[in-house]
Amino acid sequence: MRSQGSRGGRRSCDWVFPVSHRFANVVAASTRAWCAGETSMRWTRAFLIVLALFSLGCVRGDWTETLTLVDVTGTWEGRFAFYLPGRGNIERSMRLVLQQKGQQVTGEVQGEDGAPIGSVEGLVKGDLLTWRMTGPLVKFPYGGPLVLSCNADTPVDGDVMRGRTIGTGCPDFDLRRVGTQAIKEKQQM
Numbered sequence: 043m044r045s046q047g048s049r050g051g052r053r054s055c056d057w058v059f060p061v062s063h064r065f066a067n068v069v070a071a072s073t074r075a076w077c078a079g080e081t082s083m084r085w086t087r088a089f090l091i092v093l094a095l096f097s098l099g100c101v102r103g104d105w106t107e108t109l110t111l112v113d114v115t116g117t118w119e120g121r122f123a124f125y126l127p128g129r130g131n132i133e134r135s136m137r138l139v140l141q142q143k144g145q146q147v148t149g150e151v152q153g154e155d156g157a158p159i160g161s162v163e164g165l166v167k168g169d170l171l172t173w174r175m176t177g178p179l180v181k182f183p184y185g186g187p188l189v190l191s192c193n194a195d196t197p198v199d200g201d202v203m204r205g206r207t208i209g210t211g212c213p214d215f216d217l218r219r220v221g222t223q224a225i226k227e228k229q230q231m
Contacts, residue, residue: 114203120218125211134153135154136159151175160178169198171198176190192213
């Protein structure tokens with residue numbers, strides 16, 4: 043049998059404490075605290091709800107692919123403007139041929155004649171391409187090639203990328219996507 047509380051109604055935790063009605067009424071009148079069972083049940087319920095919400099993030103897998111908004115796959119051509127101390131400004135037309143899988147970007151740097159002269163590695167996050175270009179990017183007729191390693195964080199605006207690379211002798215650049223054959227091949231896979 044269940045006891046009645048001081049307010050005349052039944053409490054949901056009355057069955058937890060099998061005691062006399064008189065003792066239960068005295069305890070109920072002396073305190074306004076919830077029964078231990080109700081309090082722990084409220085905390086358990088709140089904890090389970092929070093745990094369920096956090097676990098939803100694990101169901102989808104890698105969220106970085108969801109955040110990847112742009113695809114830089116394709117051929118990008120444009121002007122690279124190098125400033126070399128003691129040699130002045132040197133402008134070159136160059137080409138980046140990029141492949142993107144998820145966030146990862148790989149590719150090659152090609153000179154004006156289409157010959158590979160360097161490599162590109164990077165990551166796409168949202169509309170920002172963080173990349174490194176390495177290789178003998180500038181060749182001098184009176185000396186050997188100048189091997190550079192340049193880093194950049196470049197916003198991608200549709201088919202346009204422009205910015206400045208970081209590193210000694212590294213170029214400013216203004217690139218436009220001219221070839222989308224790689225994108226079409228990627229979609230067919």
